[in-house]
Amino acid sequence: MTPAILIQLAVNGIAIGAIYALPALGISLIWNAAGLFNFAQADLLTLGAYVMYALVVSAKIPYIWAFIITTIVMGLLGYLLSRIYFYPMIENRVNPHIVLIGTVALSVFIQNLLLVIWGTTPKSVVNPFGYMPFRVGDIFVMPHVVWIVAIVSVLLLLLQFFLRRTLIGTGMRAVAQQQIASWLMGIRNDRMIALTFLLSTAIAATGGVLISAVFPLTPRMGSMIAVKAMAAVLIGGLGSFSGALVGGLAVGISETIFATLVNPAYRDVFIFAVLITFLIFKPGGIFKAEISEKV
Amino acid sequence: MWRTGGWNVMTEQKKRGKAILQVQDLTKRFGGLVAVNNLTLDVCEGEICALIGPNGSGKTTVLNLITGIYEIDGGSVTFENAQIQGEPPHSICWRGVARTFQNIRILGGQTVFENALLGKGYGNGGSGVLQTVLDTVKFRKERETFTAEVDEILEFVGLSDLRNERARNLPYGKQRILEIGRALITKPRLLLLDEPAAGLNSKEIYDLMELIEKINDRGITVLLIEHRMELVGKLANLVFVLNHGSKIAEGSFDVIKEDPAVIEAYLGKGGN
Amino acid sequence: MAKLQQVFKRYGLLILGILLLVAPLVSAQYQFYVLERGVQNAIHVMGLLILIGYSGMLSLGSAGLLATGAYAYALLLLKLGFSPWLGAIFAVVITTLVGLCLAFPAFRLSGPFLAVTTIGFGEIIRILILNLEPITGGAYGVSGYSKLFANELHVYFFMVVALICIAIGTERLGRSRIGLALKATKEDEIAAEVMGVNVKRAKVVAFALSAMLAGLSGVILANLAGYLSPDSFTSAESSSYLLMVVMGGMNSAIGVIVSSIVVTWLPEVLRFLSSSRLLVYSLVLLVYLRINHVPATRERFLGILRKFGIRRAADAAEDPCGERGAGM
Numbered sequence: 001m002t003p004a005i006l007i008q009l010a011v012n013g014i015a016i017g018a019i020y021a022l023p024a025l026g027i028s029l030i031w032n033a034a035g036l037f038n039f040a041q042a043d044l045l046t047l048g049a050y051v052m053y054a055l056v057v058s059a060k061i062p063y064i065w066a067f068i069i070t071t072i073v074m075g076l077l078g079y080l081l082s083r084i085y086f087y088p089m090i091e092n093r094v095n096p097h098i099v100l101i102g103t104v105a106l107s108v109f110i111q112n113l114l115l116v117i118w119g120t121t122p123k124s125v126v127n128p129f130g131y132m133p134f135r136v137g138d139i140f141v142m143p144h145v146v147w148i149v150a151i152v153s154v155l156l157l158l159l160q161f162f163l164r165r166t167l168i169g170t171g172m173r174a175v176a177q178q179q180i181a182s183w184l185m186g187i188r189n190d191r192m193i194a195l196t197f198l199l200s201t202a203i204a205a206t207g208g209v210l211i212s213a214v215f216p217l218t219p220r221m222g223s224m225i226a227v228k229a230m231a232a233v234l235i236g237g238l239g240s241f242s243g244a245l246v247g248g249l250a251v252g253i254s255e256t257i258f259a260t261l262v263n264p265a266y267r268d269v270f271i272f273a274v275l276i277t278f279l280i281f282k283p284g285g286i287f288k289a290e291i292s293e294k295v
Numbered sequence: 296m297w298r299t300g301g302w303n304v305m306t307e308q309k310k311r312g313k314a315i316l317q318v319q320d321l322t323k324r325f326g327g328l329v330a331v332n333n334l335t336l337d338v339c340e341g342e343i344c345a346l347i348g349p350n351g352s353g354k355t356t357v358l359n360l361i362t363g364i365y366e367i368d369g370g371s372v373t374f375e376n377a378q379i380q381g382e383p384p385h386s387i388c389w390r391g392v393a394r395t396f397q398n399i400r401i402l403g404g405q406t407v408f409e410n411a412l413l414g415k416g417y418g419n420g421g422s423g424v425l426q427t428v429l430d431t432v433k434f435r436k437e438r439e440t441f442t443a444e445v446d447e448i449l450e451f452v453g454l455s456d457l458r459n460e461r462a463r464n465l466p467y468g469k470q471r472i473l474e475i476g477r478a479l480i481t482k483p484r485l486l487l488l489d490e491p492a493a494g495l496n497s498k499e500i501y502d503l504m505e506l507i508e509k510i511n512d513r514g515i516t517v518l519l520i521e522h523r524m525e526l527v528g529k530l531a532n533l534v535f536v537l538n539h540g541s542k543i544a545e546g547s548f549d550v551i552k553e554d555p556a557v558i559e560a561y562l563g564k565g566g567n
Numbered sequence: 568m569a570k571l572q573q574v575f576k577r578y579g580l581l582i583l584g585i586l587l588l589v590a591p592l593v594s595a596q597y598q599f600y601v602l603e604r605g606v607q608n609a610i611h612v613m614g615l616l617i618l619i620g621y622s623g624m625l626s627l628g629s630a631g632l633l634a635t636g637a638y639a640y641a642l643l644l645l646k647l648g649f650s651p652w653l654g655a656i657f658a659v660v661i662t663t664l665v666g667l668c669l670a671f672p673a674f675r676l677s678g679p680f681l682a683v684t685t686i687g688f689g690e691i692i693r694i695l696i697l698n699l700e701p702i703t704g705g706a707y708g709v710s711g712y713s714k715l716f717a718n719e720l721h722v723y724f725f726m727v728v729a730l731i732c733i734a735i736g737t738e739r740l741g742r743s744r745i746g747l748a749l750k751a752t753k754e755d756e757i758a759a760e761v762m763g764v765n766v767k768r769a770k771v772v773a774f775a776l777s778a779m780l781a782g783l784s785g786v787i788l789a790n791l792a793g794y795l796s797p798d799s800f801t802s803a804e805s806s807s808y809l810l811m812v813v814m815g816g817m818n819s820a821i822g823v824i825v826s827s828i829v830v831t832w833l834p835e836v837l838r839f840l841s842s843s844r845l846l847v848y849s850l851v852l853l854v855y856l857r858i859n860h861v862p863a864t865r866e867r868f869l870g871i872l873r874k875f876g877i878r879r880a881a882d883a884a885e886d887p888c889g890e891r892g893a894g895m
């Protein structure tokens with residue numbers, strides 16, 4: 001094994017890792033805003049991918065338009081999810097265990113909905129990025145890697161700008177830090193949380209669109225991605241923006257290397273093992289300060 | 296026991312009994328913030344002591360350190376001649392240290408009786424899972440003694456008539472009393488009360504003072520954190536004043552309320 | 568009527584047991600198989616009642632423990648030549664030990680973090696079964712092991728008796744100080760510790776008991792099915808068990824039995840469901856959680872129930888915990 005091979009694998013892993021970072025980021029945003037760990041985030045990504053499939057392959061809508069429509073539609077879905085489902089529960093201070101079970105149910109529901117509508121046969125969406133790899137030294141880079149990394153980077157920069165520089169973004173961060181205080185300051189918590197769901201779901205859907213270019217879609221894909229997204233968010237640090245990104249890339253790269261050099265069959269076992277080790281020995285992840293409970 | 300009811304004012308240290316709780320050079324840091332700084336205090340058997348100080352002076356942290364909820368950064372805690380720092384909270388409880396919380400922490404969905412029964416703990420001997428599941432003779436006997444003990448305490452604190460009520464339906468004052476009752480079930484020799492009068496009206500505070508007196512008459516030493524100075528003045532034999540995590544005064548209430556350092560800490564609020 | 572209710576409250580489990588014992592006499596063959604699966608699920612879900620309902624530790628890896636029990640039984644018999652009963656006992660013991668490993672992460676983790684760990688745990692077991700083909704048969708599964716009883720009816724009777732005993736034990740545990748310790752762990756770990764509850768030990772007990780019941784359920788599953796494949800133990804399957812324990816009220820053994828059997832039966836009654844079973848289960852779970860836990864929606868829903876004259880059901884739902892006696 002040469003360093004070149006390692007770099008080659010890392011490059012391959014970056015693309016998939018960048019995609020994992022998107023639902024991971026969604027999980028973090030929702031956790032911050034609503035104290036809720038959304039197990040269904042990766043399934044929302046899969047749903048986004050299937051919507052893309054329906055628009056591009058079945059409805060034959062041009063790729064860019066389909067991309068935009070998918071993101072908007074999924075964002076609205078996230079908004080609705082919050083308004084009619086999760087926010088009423090949060091507002092009534094339902095036991096967090098119950099809301100958590102709700103997100104698990106949502107995850108299973110989406111998976112089986114996809115199964116009933118599209119069946120188990122893998123579906124492919126055209127790869128709009130082309131198949132001609134270009135060479136950098138000894139390393140071959142597929143065009144989709146560059147595109148995915150570029151799109152995710154732009155998306156994250158926009159998101160950062162939105163959260164830091166706009167009034168609504170500041171409001172969202174305020175809700176994340178101090179629900180009651182921000183409510184007293186006249187910020188509508190329900191809207192801010194719904195907006196967080198909207199953003200998170202739209203981001204997940206973007207991840208779905210990107211992944212549809214690379215992998216054939218199956219309804220159960222959500223479970224597989226959920227593992228990676230949860231690993232990313234927990235390794236990086238739940239609630240941290242950079243944590244989700246770093247975690248996603250770390251998971252993407254390490255799983256690609258593991259699958260190639262060790263054994264692809266045990267790829268998920270490897271990720272889980274790393275995840276559980278992190279949870280037990282470094283529960284805050286890489287990017288999180290320890291917060292002790294107020295007694 | 297040297298104390299014979301009433302609220303005698305202790306002034307001379309040599310008249311105190313045997314120390315039940317000794318806190319020596321206790322230190323706790325949260326990041327760069329020193330929450331408790333080299334705190335030393337003794338609580339003697341049979342006393343009612345009070346720990347007072349402005350908000351954020353580290354009073355609750357001291358309780359959390361004594362009961363093992365927080366890890367200690369320095370110093371030692373000795374209870375009945377045994378060092379207890381580093382032990383998990385449940386074993387400190389088994390040794391005879393019970394406490395209540397500033398923000399009431401009872402099980403809302405459970406009945407008053409069940410909440411009190413929780414004070415029997417788990418893991419400290421008694422029937423295990425197998426005996427419980429099989430409903431053995433030993434388990435039944437134990438259940439009878441437990442029920443009797445719990446009912447006795449509920450009678451003692453005056454909650455017998457609410458025995459089967461769900462705890463969340465109780466008025467606030469009763470919930471505080473329930474928490475004290477639950478602590479008594481653990482058969483403590485030292486009871487730590489964290490702002491027991493917070494949120495109570497004056498009638499309830501009066502009842503609370505009587506209850507604390509009654510508890511103390513049972514031979515249970517009490518260390519309480521309190522902001523209500525009338526309560527501290529009436530109950531406490533000895534008052535420790537904390538500011539910024541350090542002890543700034545110690546003595547009878549009448550003495551410390553004249554202490555300039557204390558008055559300064561409270562910005563003149565303390566003495567009257 | 569009130570008296571009848573009291574009788575049912577006191578002897579409910581026995582009545583339910585007798586009903587289950589006579590059920591095979593009146594049911595057709597395929598209904599009987601569903602009933603068997605329902606009872607087998609109920610044993611598994613009883614463990615989840617202790618773990619999730621009492622102790623509040625959300626486990627999504629219980630399918631993995633079920634698989635451990637079933638495969639351990641089959642493999643002990645096939646590969647090591649154990650006799651069925653010895654194999655069954657060892658399978659339950661092995662599952663309990665495997666489940667105990669999960670208690671250790673639970674010392675430090677709770678809520679979603681523990682849930683993620685248990686998902687990982689369940690998936691690791693499934694992937695191992697899938698990939699250790701020489702031992703487990705991989706995707707082809709295992710079959711051809713001998714069973715505990717030659718007569719299928721005897722398996723059923725064994726199951727029902729076991730279930731009722733387990734249910735009685737679970738109810739006793741729930742009312743005892745151990746049950747209280749578990750419930751306190753769920754609501755407020757620190758308060759529980761300070762009241763002298765050894766929380767770690769309570770968690771170990773909860774995990775051990777639930778793993779033991781999952782193992783027993785797995786052994787019975789192996790006996791019912793005669794064939795095991797990793798597909799039956801996916802983590803999505805765990806959601807149907809979640810549905811059973813949530814619909815059962817998270818607090819009562821009778822509730823668990825009834826909801827396990829009803830949920831298992833549902834796709835049989837509504838034939839069109841069978842291909843999309845999990846879709847309906849998860850939808851029911853979603854709707855149930857939303858209605859039951861948001862007071863405004865709940866009131867509206869109960870109002871509709873009353874309008875249609877289902878008053879008793881509505882009144883019963885008014886107090887989900889039921890008025891339990893205050894004994895221990």
